[in-house]
Amino acid sequence: MITKDYIITAAEGMHARPATNLVKLTKNYSSLISLKKGDRTVKLSSLMNILSLGIKGGETISIIIDGEDETSAIIAIDAFFEEELKHL
Amino acid sequence: MMINGIGVSPGIAIGKAHLLKKQEATLSGVVLSNDADIIAETTKFNNAVSLSVIEIEAMISNYDQSQGIEGLEILETHIELLTDPQISEDVTEKISKEKKNVNDAVIEVIAGAVQLFKNMDDEYLSARAADVQDIGNRLLRNLNASNQTHTPLYEADTIIIAEDLTPSDTISMDITHVIGFATQVGGRTSHAAIIARSRGIPTVVGCGVTLLDIKDGDLVILDGQSGAIIIKPGQEIVEEYRVKRENWLKQTSRLRSLKNTPATTTDGIHIKLLANIGDANDMDQAIGFGAEGSGLLRTELLFMGRDALPGEDEQFEFYKAVALKAKGKPVIVRTLDIGGDKQLPYLNFPAEQNPFLGYRAIRICLDRPDIFITQLKAILRASAFGQLKIMFPMISNIQEVRAAKLILQQAKDELIKASIAFDKNIPVGIMIEIPSAAITADLLAKEVDFFSIGTNDLCQYTLAVDRMNEQIKNLYDPYNPGVLRLIANVIEQGHQNNIEVGMCGELASDPKATLLLLGMGLTGFSMSATAIPEIKNIIINSSLTAAKQIHKRVMEMDRSDLITAYLQEATP
Numbered sequence: 001m002i003t004k005d006y007i008i009t010a011a012e013g014m015h016a017r018p019a020t021n022l023v024k025l026t027k028n029y030s031s032l033i034s035l036k037k038g039d040r041t042v043k044l045s046s047l048m049n050i051l052s053l054g055i056k057g058g059e060t061i062s063i064i065i066d067g068e069d070e071t072s073a074i075i076a077i078d079a080f081f082e083e084e085l086k087h088l
Numbered sequence: 089m090m091i092n093g094i095g096v097s098p099g100i101a102i103g104k105a106h107l108l109k110k111q112e113a114t115l116s117g118v119v120l121s122n123d124a125d126i127i128a129e130t131t132k133f134n135n136a137v138s139l140s141v142i143e144i145e146a147m148i149s150n151y152d153q154s155q156g157i158e159g160l161e162i163l164e165t166h167i168e169l170l171t172d173p174q175i176s177e178d179v180t181e182k183i184s185k186e187k188k189n190v191n192d193a194v195i196e197v198i199a200g201a202v203q204l205f206k207n208m209d210d211e212y213l214s215a216r217a218a219d220v221q222d223i224g225n226r227l228l229r230n231l232n233a234s235n236q237t238h239t240p241l242y243e244a245d246t247i248i249i250a251e252d253l254t255p256s257d258t259i260s261m262d263i264t265h266v267i268g269f270a271t272q273v274g275g276r277t278s279h280a281a282i283i284a285r286s287r288g289i290p291t292v293v294g295c296g297v298t299l300l301d302i303k304d305g306d307l308v309i310l311d312g313q314s315g316a317i318i319i320k321p322g323q324e325i326v327e328e329y330r331v332k333r334e335n336w337l338k339q340t341s342r343l344r345s346l347k348n349t350p351a352t353t354t355d356g357i358h359i360k361l362l363a364n365i366g367d368a369n370d371m372d373q374a375i376g377f378g379a380e381g382s383g384l385l386r387t388e389l390l391f392m393g394r395d396a397l398p399g400e401d402e403q404f405e406f407y408k409a410v411a412l413k414a415k416g417k418p419v420i421v422r423t424l425d426i427g428g429d430k431q432l433p434y435l436n437f438p439a440e441q442n443p444f445l446g447y448r449a450i451r452i453c454l455d456r457p458d459i460f461i462t463q464l465k466a467i468l469r470a471s472a473f474g475q476l477k478i479m480f481p482m483i484s485n486i487q488e489v490r491a492a493k494l495i496l497q498q499a500k501d502e503l504i505k506a507s508i509a510f511d512k513n514i515p516v517g518i519m520i521e522i523p524s525a526a527i528t529a530d531l532l533a534k535e536v537d538f539f540s541i542g543t544n545d546l547c548q549y550t551l552a553v554d555r556m557n558e559q560i561k562n563l564y565d566p567y568n569p570g571v572l573r574l575i576a577n578v579i580e581q582g583h584q585n586n587i588e589v590g591m592c593g594e595l596a597s598d599p600k601a602t603l604l605l606l607g608m609g610l611t612g613f614s615m616s617a618t619a620i621p622e623i624k625n626i627i628i629n630s631s632l633t634a635a636k637q638i639h640k641r642v643m644e645m646d647r648s649d650l651i652t653a654y655l656q657e658a659t660p
Contacts, residue, residue: 011368011412016165020168043173046174047165047172049174057412058473
């Protein structure tokens, strides 16, 4: 299992557009991928659940990946947070 | 008759009203009696999802990219929502456990999700309720046999009047003839507003129930900037707005063509065009007008209209929001510039005979380090989130610069001790707005990383003219050769000492002055965002060589009326 923290640097927080892309991205992996903010954890496969967390700019979230392809999944998710979310 | 709403997409529209009416979904109250029904209803749901996804995919493949990418992204979000495992789980559970039919299950699940979003304290996220409602409506339409999804065609110059517009409404609508939108509900970040802005359709939202007074076919004027809607206007008003609409159409076409053009002279010199801003929202507009950052963030907004000083955390949030919105572009944060015409009643400073020559700006800050250090720490903390620079206003001598830098160092030390991150190399600059500072620019340049010339105060102090006094208005003249010589000196000294020189006063946005300032060697112009396209247009059509000639000529002239006449002539 891999757990990694990210700070949301986009001013608008986790909006529908990046969240949609993140959900699409996680569909390429068989691992169970979840997102944790505070004491709430949701599966990354549900856009509804991600948006319902109301993630704002400057907040910290954790990504938890568990499964066979977790190492390749974390690389892709890393790249997503590095690139896509920075240039919104 | 007139209605006032929130203008969310600027521009003027004059046309005929067309009212959009919604059909309400109703609960049937049917209770399923056996497993076969449950399986049948679940299958219906899955089919409706597939059908809805196919519809949206068709919209995506037919999507006209020239309408802006925003609509496409919204459609992709809708596919994710339609296939969302949480929604599908909730619906199937209602069917299998609560024995509801698929119609009722969808209505209830969607209503719950809509409520969830509406209750969020974030304006953007609560506006997403419209997206959930939208996919819900689509599912319901595909569940029910009555499948009338024809898109109506509108007459030329139609203004759509609706309670609310779903994102699908705005995307799928045949907008070749729609020139404006007005809705009863909604805010700045509703998708209808986002799409309207990306398509440049004037839109007013949040008009309230009075919008229902409009009848089909009524002549309506809509101002997407001010939020005004005029119903059945008289001929004179129509004429007035027709001129406004034409000007707006001309301006937007010019703006669009220039937004992504770099401000580079014909001989290849890049000029930074920046915006003067008051808060994070202004930053959005600034970027929309092609600003490369902000040359002046006025921090007074944060201190005005309240009962007490804002604390460090509140200030930090304010500066951080600006830094984040700027997305890595530079922002010059000017420290508190109160006094003069900007008073803070809660500080109880005594009234002064000559407030513009009195206790203000850096003078207050150096006298009240408690206020100053709180602001500096907040700015420093925010510098971890973007490219911030600090600027001190109203500097008249070098001791003030050194004293201010000392307090800045103290602020940094306190943050380091508390292990709080900030940009350790944050650039520090000063406003040049007092004649003594302009004259001693050679000395001051050795103390700071940049200068920013504030022409409004520099002009009034140099000419001894109160710029609020109507009687001597004509003496307030930035083209006075004395003022121009001071400005030229500041720029020259900046160059000799290898520091950047920008300008954030009104002269920076005066088209007559652009070439002269360019010729003096100014490389940063900061102004109100809306002025950027016009100044950029001058820069891209001129050369630095020609601008230097213009500067030389102007310095030989002895009267400002001759100077302005000459500059008027020389400006493309």
